Structure formats: structure tokens, C-alpha cells
Amino acid sequence: MDNIKTIYKTAWQKAMEFEGLLLVLIICNLVFIILGQWMVMQGVPEILELRKEILKSIPLLPYLQPLLGPLAPYLLLKILYTFFFNLIFGAFLSTTIPGIIFFLPFFITIGRALYVGVIFYGITTSIVFKILFIGTFILEFGGYVFSTLAGINIGLSLAFPRQWKKKDKSIDAFKEALKDMKWLYILAATFLFLGAVWEMGWMHYIGAENLRP
Numbered sequence: 001m002d003n004i005k006t007i008y009k010t011a012w013q014k015a016m017e018f019e020g021l022l023l024v025l026i027i028c029n030l031v032f033i034i035l036g037q038w039m040v041m042q043g044v045p046e047i048l049e050l051r052k053e054i055l056k057s058i059p060l061l062p063y064l065q066p067l068l069g070p071l072a073p074y075l076l077l078k079i080l081y082t083f084f085f086n087l088i089f090g091a092f093l094s095t096t097i098p099g100i101i102f103f104l105p106f107f108i109t110i111g112r113a114l115y116v117g118v119i120f121y122g123i124t125t126s127i128v129f130k131i132l133f134i135g136t137f138i139l140e141f142g143g144y145v146f147s148t149l150a151g152i153n154i155g156l157s158l159a160f161p162r163q164w165k166k167k168d169k170s171i172d173a174f175k176e177a178l179k180d181m182k183w184l185y186i187l188a189a190t191f192l193f194l195g196a197v198w199e200m201g202w203m204h205y206i207g208a209e210n211l212r213p
Helices: 002-016 019-042 045-062 060-068 074-101 104-120 127-159 161-165 168-207
Strands: none
Touching: 002 104, 002 168, 019 045, 019 060, 019 161, 045 060, 045 074, 045 104, 060 074, 074 127, 104 127, 104 161, 104 168, 127 168, 161 168
16 A cells, blocks of 8 residues: 555656646636637537537447447446546547647647537536536546656657756657656546446446436
8 A cells, every 4th residue: 555655646746747738738628628619609600510420420439339339238347448548549649649740749649639528518507417427527637737748858858858858869758758648647547447437337337317408
């Protein structure tokens, strides 16, 4: 137990070394989610049309099919599937690896937050769905904040090794950023796992009929 506490304490201390960037990412997520909702509320034609098409296509998305099909009766498998999908595709491949191209993870974060704001504004009046969404947002986007931070740290290390990491060579700064990533991903993985438990648990036990508009 003490070892676990030490690991999480070290991971949090590492994250706090990037406190400014962390705060910027949190604010950006909130601002662009609100912006997406505001555009829907204002009835921006292009946004409404985009929203309509996305909502129509969501049930057909390939990654949802296992959850709706063979994994549907098995809560543990749904949790693990959601966790690993979000960790590998939602976090690592989408927000960390793109850090090689400097600030790309930042723009991906903005796009994702805007997308969520557009999609979920007014989608239901169900209090159950709203509780589900808020909890999922806090946990999953919390994980994505740390994975995005890892990506931006990599980008800054490659672009400005001396200023950012006090290293003369980009390769040395990159290695330092990879060490940081290990600690940041402890936090990212924890948030994403809790998010998968929260989301799949609610959906499994409450049922889709209680999530209808």
C-alpha cells in the first residue's frame, strides 16, 4: 500500500512540474465544450447539420459494436474493452504520439472538446444520463488531459531542448520527456480506468431505456 501511495505521489509531483500547461488544458476543455454547446443553442446551421449527421452515425461506429454485441452481457469485459480502447486510441495514439508534431495534441484537445459540446447539448432531459455524462467527462477527459500533457511535453522537448529540458541535444530532451510520460500515464490510466468503470457500470445496470431523451 505504501508503495502505491509513493508511486501516485511521485506521479502527481511530476504532473505539478507542468502546472501551467495542465491548467491551460483544463480551461481549454471547458471553454470549447461550452463553445460547442453555445453554437448548438444559437442554431448555427452548419453546426446543427454536422450534429445531425454525427448523431445518426454514432450507433454504427465500429468500436461500439463489441459493446452492443458479444460483450453486452459481461460488465468486466466491457470495462476492460473501454479502458484499453480509450488508453490506446483515445489517449496514446490520439494525444501523445502526435506530440512529435509540436503542439498538435493541443489542437486535438480543442477539437475533441468542441465535438463533445456539440454532440451532448440538449441530447436528453434524463437526470440519469446527465449524471452519467458528467462523471464520464470528468474521469475520461481527466485522463486525456494527462496524456495530452505528455504529448505536448514531448513536442516542446524536441523543439526547444535547451529551453525546455536544459539539454543540448534533442535526443536527450526526448529521453527525459519519455521518463515524464511514464509518470503522467500512471495518472492518465487511472482516470481512464475509473471512467470505464463509471460509464460501463451505469449503462450495464441501469439500461439504455433510462437514458432516452
